[in-house]
Amino acid sequence: MFSEGEIIERREKMLAVKNDLINFSASPLYKYRTENKYFPVIGEGSHFAKIVFIGEAPGKNEAMQGRPFCGAAGKFLDELLNHVDLKREDVYITNIVKDRPPENRDPLPNEISAYGSFLDRQIEIIQPLVIATLGRFSMQYIMEKFRLFLDIEPISKAHGKSYVAKAIYGDIQIIPFYHPAAALYNGGMRDTLKKDFEILKPVDKHL
Numbered sequence: 001m002f003s004e005g006e007i008i009e010r011r012e013k014m015l016a017v018k019n020d021l022i023n024f025s026a027s028p029l030y031k032y033r034t035e036n037k038y039f040p041v042i043g044e045g046s047h048f049a050k051i052v053f054i055g056e057a058p059g060k061n062e063a064m065q066g067r068p069f070c071g072a073a074g075k076f077l078d079e080l081l082n083h084v085d086l087k088r089e090d091v092y093i094t095n096i097v098k099d100r101p102p103e104n105r106d107p108l109p110n111e112i113s114a115y116g117s118f119l120d121r122q123i124e125i126i127q128p129l130v131i132a133t134l135g136r137f138s139m140q141y142i143m144e145k146f147r148l149f150l151d152i153e154p155i156s157k158a159h160g161k162s163y164v165a166k167a168i169y170g171d172i173q174i175i176p177f178y179h180p181a182a183a184l185y186n187g188g189m190r191d192t193l194k195k196d197f198e199i200l201k202p203v204d205k206h207l
Contacts, residue, residue, distance in 0.1 A: 010047040013125045013135065017118055021098050024118075028111055029099035036097050036100075039066030040204055043094030043122060048190045051086070052128040053077070054138040055179065056105045057097035073181040076190070077134075080180065080197045092126055094119065107137055111126055116141060127169045130200065135138060135179030156191045160196035174197060 061071035
């Protein structure tokens with residue numbers, strides 16, 4: 001169990017991340033967000049999660065609600081979590097880019113660079129044992145962040161594998177997955193993702 005002081009400390013640190021994001025006027029997506037009255041999507045879940053899921057960027061539903069993975073891809077992510085007996089409230093779910101890119105396009109390198117420090121702060125606050133990346137952009141960012149340059153390969157080969165890395169607080173596992181949205185356009189991907197997610201089952205015992 002965690003002390004009340006630890007709970008308050010992490011909550012306050014995450015609130016500071018949220019406030020900085022709300023006021024991040026230097027973001028290349030800030031004008032688009034404010035003109036469309038979207039919310040930045042900080043993330044949600046346990047600040048003491050053993051597993052952090054990192055997507056790429058929020059879509060329209062997410063930007064309108066300020067919540068990650070609350071659309072069709074989010075429903076499938078919930079199904080994947082349920083498949084391995086994980087509860088959404090016990091993990092933490094976020095994205096690299098915290099604001100919606102126009103027309104749901106892929107995040108640009110300058111956008112990933114701009115928002116990366118916020119994600120780095122979140123990881124340091126939560127101190128997860130496992131970082132599960134969802135999609136090739138988050139996989140690339142996290143593999144590079146933890147200096148696994150020699151292990152980087154296409155997501156078609158990396159998905160479902162576990163890579164050991166060192167965080168400032170200790171050893172972690174990095175596990176790349178396809179983005180759940182891929183299953184919305186390719187039905188065969190559903191079974192692949194479900195099978196890949198089963199690597200997370202042993203972690204559940206430590207939640």
